[in-house]
Amino acid sequence: MAQVVxxxxxxxxxxxxxxxxGGLGAFLTDKPPLLSMFQLATQLKIFGIVGALGGTFDSFLQIEKILMGNFSPVIKQMVMIVVAFWGAHIGTICVHWLVQVRS
Incomplete structure (x- = not known):
């Protein structure tokens, strides 16, 4: 459970x-920081998922074990992928809410 959190x-x-x-960097370079934060949050979502999982190759190696009939590591890895996605997605929602850029 600690690893999931x-x-x-x-x-x-x-x-x-x-x-x-990135918003701070945009401010220092005279670009709109809130718009930059809005765009960066969306762009960083995939990197948040991959970074939280520690790389993608471990995930695929665990999924390979399904061929050997060992389902426990596969289910565990799928849970970790879903949790990493939700963490990145909720982070994106929070940044979008924080900056409230009108599109």
């Missing part, structure tokens, strides 16, 4: 932290 918050932190840092 950690995975969620790593994905969340990558998206939120990257968007905030």
């Amino acid at each position: 950690l995975t969620f918050f790593v994905a969340y932190g990558i998206v939120v932290g990257g968007a905030i840092s």
Whole structure:
């Protein structure tokens, strides 16, 4: 259970932290920081997922074990993928809510 919570918050932190840092960089370069944060949050979602999982190859190696009839690691890895997705997605929603860019 601790690994699930950690995975969620790593994905969340990558998206939120990257968007905030990117917004600061946009401010320093005279670009609109809120718009940059909005765009970065969407773009960083996939990196949040991959970063939280520790790389994608481990996930695919665990899924290969299904051919050997060992379902436990596969289910565990699928749960981690879903949790990482939700962490990155909720991070994106929070940044979008924070900046409230009108499109």
